[in-house]
Amino acid sequence: MQSTTRNFKNNASEALVNDNLQEALGKLKVGFVERRAAAAEKLPEFDALRDQARDIKNHTLQNIDLYLERFEEKVTAQGGHVHWARNSHEACQTILEICQSVNAKMVTKGKSMVSEEIGLNAALEKTGLEVVETDLGEYIIQLRKEAPSHIIAPAVHVLKDEVEADFRDAHTDLDPDRQLEEPTQLVHEAREVLRQKYLDSDVGITGANFLVAETGTSIIVTNEGNGDLTQTLPKVHIVIASMEKIIPTLEDTSAVLRVLARSATGQEFTSYTTFSSGPRREEDPDGPDQYHVVILDNGRSAMLGTEFQDMLRCIRCGACMNHCPVYGAVGGHAYGWVYPGPMGSVLTPSFIGVEEAGHLPNASTFCGRCEEVCPMRIPLPKMMRHYRQKEFEGNMNAAPVRWAIKAYGFMATRPKLWHMITGVKAKFAYTLSGGKGRFHKLPLWMGEWTKHRDFPASQGSSFHSQWKKKGGATTLNELKKGAE
Amino acid sequence: MEKNMEARNQIFASIRRSKERGGVKSDPKAVEKRLAEHPSGLIPKRSQLEKAEQVNLFQKMAENVQASVVRLKSDREIPAAVSDYLAQKNLPARVKLSGDERLSNLPWSENASHISLLEGASGGDDLVSLAVSFAGIAETGTLVLHSGPKGPTTLNFLPETHMVVLRESDIVGAYEEAWARIRKQQADKGEEFLPRTVNMITGPSRTGDIEQTILLGAHGPHALHILMVADDA
Numbered sequence A: 001m002q003s004t005t006r007n008f009k010n011n012a013s014e015a016l017v018n019d020n021l022q023e024a025l026g027k028l029k030v031g032f033v034e035r036r037a038a039a040a041e042k043l044p045e046f047d048a049l050r051d052q053a054r055d056i057k058n059h060t061l062q063n064i065d066l067y068l069e070r071f072e073e074k075v076t077a078q079g080g081h082v083h084w085a086r087n088s089h090e091a092c093q094t095i096l097e098i099c100q101s102v103n104a105k106m107v108t109k110g111k112s113m114v115s116e117e118i119g120l121n122a123a124l125e126k127t128g129l130e131v132v133e134t135d136l137g138e139y140i141i142q143l144r145k146e147a148p149s150h151i152i153a154p155a156v157h158v159l160k161d162e163v164e165a166d167f168r169d170a171h172t173d174l175d176p177d178r179q180l181e182e183p184t185q186l187v188h189e190a191r192e193v194l195r196q197k198y199l200d201s202d203v204g205i206t207g208a209n210f211l212v213a214e215t216g217t218s219i220i221v222t223n224e225g226n227g228d229l230t231q232t233l234p235k236v237h238i239v240i241a242s243m244e245k246i247i248p249t250l251e252d253t254s255a256v257l258r259v260l261a262r263s264a265t266g267q268e269f270t271s272y273t274t275f276s277s278g279p280r281r282e283e284d285p286d287g288p289d290q291y292h293v294v295i296l297d298n299g300r301s302a303m304l305g306t307e308f309q310d311m312l313r314c315i316r317c318g319a320c321m322n323h324c325p326v327y328g329a330v331g332g333h334a335y336g337w338v339y340p341g342p343m344g345s346v347l348t349p350s351f352i353g354v355e356e357a358g359h360l361p362n363a364s365t366f367c368g369r370c371e372e373v374c375p376m377r378i379p380l381p382k383m384m385r386h387y388r389q390k391e392f393e394g395n396m397n398a399a400p401v402r403w404a405i406k407a408y409g410f411m412a413t414r415p416k417l418w419h420m421i422t423g424v425k426a427k428f429a430y431t432l433s434g435g436k437g438r439f440h441k442l443p444l445w446m447g448e449w450t451k452h453r454d455f456p457a458s459q460g461s462s463f464h465s466q467w468k469k470k471g472g473a474t475t476l477n478e479l480k481k482g483a484e
Numbered sequence B: 001m002e003k004n005m006e007a008r009n010q011i012f013a014s015i016r017r018s019k020e021r022g023g024v025k026s027d028p029k030a031v032e033k034r035l036a037e038h039p040s041g042l043i044p045k046r047s048q049l050e051k052a053e054q055v056n057l058f059q060k061m062a063e064n065v066q067a068s069v070v071r072l073k074s075d076r077e078i079p080a081a082v083s084d085y086l087a088q089k090n091l092p093a094r095v096k097l098s099g100d101e102r103l104s105n106l107p108w109s110e111n112a113s114h115i116s117l118l119e120g121a122s123g124g125d126d127l128v129s130l131a132v133s134f135a136g137i138a139e140t141g142t143l144v145l146h147s148g149p150k151g152p153t154t155l156n157f158l159p160e161t162h163m164v165v166l167r168e169s170d171i172v173g174a175y176e177e178a179w180a181r182i183r184k185q186q187a188d189k190g191e192e193f194l195p196r197t198v199n200m201i202t203g204p205s206r207t208g209d210i211e212q213t214i215l216l217g218a219h220g221p222h223a224l225h226i227l228m229v230a231d232d233a
């Protein structure tokens, strides 16, 4: 996928004044955040299960080459095919060749973020193949020619009325006077339209939530059942998965599944968890004749053994973005590439380079909620800080930012000067806020900040001077004295 | 193929290079042991109950995710229960069976002679299907069905109404216990691999893709009706 990550700042400003988007984002909080909290509450072992999931994945990454080899062996033994792709181009090419080998005209797809990452739809469509997304959210954004704005709810930025308009535009063979205001009517219409596509398609492409080394099994987790129809009805089933989806055993998978749905949608378990091993067996009444797994690297192997290895534990649950104040304010498209929110701020620079995505690790308030809710206990803020550091070292920040940080550094190492200036500023600011303690509108360039949130005014004196007034130590000597 | 070997070799070389650079060492012994013994981890206490309570938990969890459950004393009650459900939901008296003898051999003509029965995979025009569940997982009210000569996968997804027979004796506590049963079944049959498809099904199909309102019946069944049978008679 083409990235617009360089434009993060502009993208974000536009997102903040997009009323439809803001309305849609408003629903995120109730939808995901509360449901996750309720699900975590209902399972006393939830936190222990998170520790366990982290440990399973750490062990897997430590031995990823061995487990991948076993997976390949098992898939092949069952009559399936494993293909390896170093980058997006190789992955698309491999999939295209499989489609061409069966003279495919139409391809149906289950939801797959990796397929977005490699730009698969465009690559297939270029050769004249019809590509149909079957996940309702993906279908909606395909009609709108947009990218997903969330990794598990790709159309979270679209309002119901917009879906209605899109369906009326796209389904022109249906009665123009039909009722389509109710969400159930929309779901029903999508179901009817897509039903025929499943039956007509030659190849079904899905992603994978896990690849099980022990049994050579790929797993998809869906609520709609679209992934299952996609992979069961056509002659050929292609799985596109990145290498870190590997997991040792069915028991390990069960353990990680316990934290996946709860973190993602707040469900105890997703409606359909499907385990596929090889092509249809001789006596099977249905299922695909061919089974292919395309395993993608695309920068992941280079993350092993670095400070970003932990990121490869990610199971794409979306909890970090659901709980992120920055994502909640600007939505997913502002991030400019496939993976938004905190996980995207770490993955995007890893995959497309820190030059292109240098802004993203800065798109954080470092509030730490992402790490708090991440089921795989990925230290997201720490990794964003690593990237900030890299970006700074790379001298890529705009001059004013560097200047401000240097000025801060100068003052912070000179306490007297610091106290004098901050003390004056604090008093001045409190008076300006009219004694209310909050600014609804800041002047000049600072106005950007208060357009979408209040800015707390300092409480009339700086922390240092209040601390001192309350008898707190302000120098190391005083501190030592206090301790005696 | 050659191109693929080149990509494969380079990917493995890159993994090993990165690991070496970062001081990440493989542990082949631990890997072999894990693959051979596939140990279970922490199992939530919730499902570790007496049998009767496990059955109740299964029902409660399944109903929580909008499946409907009816309890039957024996298989012989299945035809009447199917007939009742179809009437109650105003569904046509036509059911596609999975091919499992346990269903085909039931006394349909005694209690439900008006229902026309078909058998096998679905091509998309069946409104109602009836299958047998391999196991039920009490922890989350999850059914386990798998493909095979008598288990078409299409019956689990294409019909609007999915009816499933589940023996109480096939209800287990946790996912790991269901896997143990599948492993045993395959070993007993002399099968080296898992069935092609194992479906864990927890409630009917749903979507939250329109303004995060949960709606049932997205692409799979609108309704999941579970016929829970008490004994093996």
Ligand code: SF4
Pocket (backbone or CB within 6 Å): A263, A313, A314, A315, A316, A317, A318, A319, A320, A321, A343, A370, A373, A374, A375, A376, A377, A378
């Ligand atoms: S980083 Fe953690 S919270 Fe975010 S998507 Fe990945 S697993 Fe989920």
